[in-house]
Amino acid sequence: MSSNAEGTAQDPRLSLGDFIVELESSGVGPVDTDLSHLLWTECAGRARFAEAVLRAAATAGVTVDPESVSFAEWVVELCPRLSFELGPGDTAAASVLAQLSDVSEKTAVRALTAVADDLLGGIGVNDPDGVLSRLHSSGILTRVEDLVRGSLLQVPTLIAAKLRHDLATTAGGKPVIAALLEVLIEHMESAGTVEPELLSDVLLLARHGGCWPQLLRVTEAVGIPMFLLTPRTACTTFRLLPPKIRADWPGLGFYGTLAEDIDADSAVDPARIRSAAIRHTGPGLLRSRLPAILGASTPGEEESGEARTVGLPTDVIGTVRQLIGLADSGRHSDAAELGIRAATKMRSVRGRSVVRLLTAIALHHASESRRALSLLNEIEGPARAGHIDGDFLLPAIIAWTALIAAVSGDCERADAHLALAAEPSELSRAGAEIGISTGRSETPPSVIIDELVTPPLRIAAALRALDRLDLERAQAEFDALSAYPEMRTLWVYLPLIARTLAVLSAEAESDLLFVNDDAERFRDSGVLSEAETDLLAFGRSMVFIALGQLRWAELDREKLSPTCDSRIVLDVRSKLVAGRNDEAIACADTWFYHRSLGPRSRAELAAIRAAAKLRTGDAAAAKSDFPMAVSLSTWVSSLLPLALLPLPDRSRLIDLTADSPVWAEAANEFSETFTSPAQLMERLREIGSVSVDRAETPQLSAGEAQLIDFLARGLSVAEIAEELHQVTGTVKNRLSALYRKFGVSNRADVLIRARSFGYLTEQHD
Structure with a gap:
């Protein structure tokens, strides 16, 4: 692996002074002192090699720039093959390290141990540390200090370019590059951390060598962050991929399209490339980049478990x-x-x-x-x-x-x-300076x-x-979420948040009515899961209870899945608002210790039970029960079980228990919002003022609801009497009582009122 033709004199390393003398005596003309120093460094003190570089540049009429990689890659092709006074093992090691810009000593040893053996016909590198020491002594390897990565190893620019050129023109060069890529990519895959310089080297080696499987593995080991770590190299590597490669390797096609969009939308400045990468993977854009999203099931897939495992x-x-x-x-x-x-x-x-x-x-x-x-x-x-x-x-x-x-x-x-x-x-700190445009967020x-x-x-x-x-x-x-352009099924949380806010802060009943009607504007794409559907029904039912529209609340409550414990809480809360206090207490007692109920639901039941006992006149029991509700709310770290009680009940319960130590515990748990127990209790006395404490809408028995259904179906008094096996006089009396409950005097008006209260739905129309 000598860089010179066989039999040609070697090019020894010279001191800086001897190097300058050699150049001046070679006939290439006087050389600037600063340029001489750069040449001495980047040529590792090899005067004959430096002379060849200067002559090639002079012949071509280009400026000598020893630190430029592009200049080095160009000029070494015009230089004769030279010998760097290295043994075959050291030359092989230098050729391997020349493929990399700068690496840690650990990475260098890993690369030499795994790859250099391919260049030595199986002889191997038995002493990689010794090889590194000799290369450093000969100037072929230098040390650079990085504030983040520490001490790194680097082959000087012109020497590295020459070694890369020699290896590329050697018959066994390509397998060596492939082996080197394998080692470095395995390191990226297993470590989970990536050095930007090493990533840049690997990307360019894989792209220039047409190593497409290895390039795909790099994308999987690093992903889109490659455009953050090494912006220019990532764009260079993936843009303008051959059409056949895009077709055969969809993963590479994905990154190719992304690289071209980023490149077209940014200058060469790395910061702008990074901002473009963020912009082009913004809300909703990733899905459009993924080819052929496979969402729909194929025939027979649902029936066959094996079908789902194919492919x-x-x-x-x-x-x-x-x-x-x-x-x-x-x-x-x-x-x-x-x-x-x-x-x-x-x-x-x-x-x-x-x-x-x-x-x-x-x-x-x-x-x-x-x-x-x-x-x-x-x-x-x-x-x-x-x-x-x-x-x-x-x-x-x-x-x-x-x-x-x-x-x-x-x-x-x-x-x-x-x-x-x-x-x-x-x-995030630099985002405003970069000026990324992101639509409505x-x-x-x-x-x-x-x-x-x-x-x-x-x-x-x-x-x-x-x-x-x-x-x-x-x-x-909530306002920020409302402005976010891509929510998918997470949009269901917006109505829940809006409805809870309205129940707690609305100043008029119309505000509560509006928030239920306004929920549809949040709808985004995707099929809702059972839990997400439950969120919608729960939020609607909560608002209807706050409005006293208990029948509408019941209709939404019935839409909840059987396993949703909110069904129980909403049912007991409805009983409280309906004034059926004994039923609310009994139901809360029945379900309180049921294993299907979560801690937060227990806190709500405890609070509702205390309110119901207070309404029955049992102030002592309420005073005993409400501290438990406060303690449970503190334990589950949520004040909503207390805040969702009707305000009159809540205020009286707070007055009864104001001297209880549980309020100090609660204030400590919620110290981010409240500085004292008094401030916490004051907040609980203020919020939720619009929610009704007792529903004014008629509460129908099962028999009365049946009468409404008969009327909606258009049955006459005689037909209703026949259905119920009752005399017409009894039916007339029951209808009169029903009309009085709704505050009307005839069939048409009772149906209008029943429909507005939710006792008649579309199925009756």
Whole structure:
């Protein structure tokens, strides 16, 4: 592997002074002192090599720039082959290291041990540390200090270009490059951390060598953050890929299209390339880049478990597009199953983490919060270790952990992750200066694929603000979410947040009526899961109870899934507002210790039971029960079980228990919002003033509801009497009592009123 033809004299390393003398005596003319020093460094003290460089540049009429890679790559092709006074093992080692810009000593040893043997016919490098020492002594390898990475090794620019050229023109050069790529990519895949300079080298080696399988592996090991780590090289590598490569390698086609869009939308400045990468992966744009999203099931797939396992993707892009397709069609359990199996096939730490993140999201939508949180916890550590500023992976893990924890009642974990998310990144601090345009969102995204970060994070923040009765913060988060351009099925949280805010802060009944009607404007795309459908029905029912429209509340309550414990709480709350206090107490007692009920629902039942006992005149029991409700609310870290009580009941219960120590405990738990127990109690006495404490709408028995149905069907008194097996006089008396309950005097008016109160729906029309 000598750089010179066989038999040619070697080119020894000279001191700087001897190097300058040699150049001046060679006839190339006087050389500037600064240029001489640069040449001495980049030619490793080889005067004959430097002379050849100067002559080639003079002949071509170009400026000598020893530190320029492009100049070096050009000029070495015009220089004769030279010998660098190295043995075959050291020459082989130098040829390997010349493929890399600068590397840590650990990476250099790994590369030499694995690759240099291919250049030595099986002899191998038995003493890589000794090789590095000799190369350093000969000037072929220099040390540079990096503030972040520490001491690094580097082959001088002109020497490196010459060694690369020699290797490329050697018959066995291409397999050596492939072997080197294999070693470096395996390191990226297993370590989960990436050095920008090493990534740049690998990208260029793979692209120039046409090593497409290896290039695809790089994309899976690093992903879109390659445009953040090494912006220029990533664009150079992936733009203008051959059409056949795009067709044969869809994953490379994905990055090729992205690189071309980024390149067309940014200058060569790395900061602008990074901002373009964030912009072109903004809300809603990722899906449009994924080719052929596979969401619809093929014939027979639903019936055959084996059919679903055929064609299991082993690449990240293929897996992501299938997961998105399944989620869009509402098949979250299938998506979770696919993600769990596919993650085991991924070579890289990052690839597995991305797939497992989407799997955790699918598990959340499938109402498996515990498994989702467990999965997120497993991938958070590796993601943190390999985090790149501007990448979505760690922020998305934090955001979804916060959301799922908040929804499932793990408020301590939710708050901890919201605090983590509040720590600003470098890109978020620089976002305003870069001037990224992002449509309607409140602030420009600071990460790629922001739609996996901002919506869940803001929803979690809004839900926790509501728990603390921090209505201003909840409203601010809601406003930002309303302006966000891409929500997918997470839009269902917007009506819930809006309705809860309205119940707590509305100043007129019309505000409550409006928020229910306004919910449809939030609707986005995707098929809702059962849990998401429950959120919509729960929110509507909550508002109808606040309005005293108990029949409408009941209709929405019936839409809740059988496993949703909100059904029970809403039913008991309706009984309280209907004035059926004994029934509310009995129902709360029946369900309080039922294992299907969550802690938060128990807190709500305790509060409702205390209010119902107070209404029955049992103030002593209410005074005893309400502190338990406060304690439970403190334990579940939510004041909503107390705040959703009708204001008159709430105020009287607070007065009864104002001297209880539970209020100090509650104020301590919610100290982020309240500075004292008195301030907390004052807030509870102020909010929710519009919600009714007793419904004015008629409460119908089963028999009265049946009469309404008969009237809606157009039956005469005689026909109703026949249906009920009663005499017509009895039916007339019952109808008169029904008319009085609705405040009307005839059939037509009672039907109008019954319809407005929800006792008649579309099926009666």
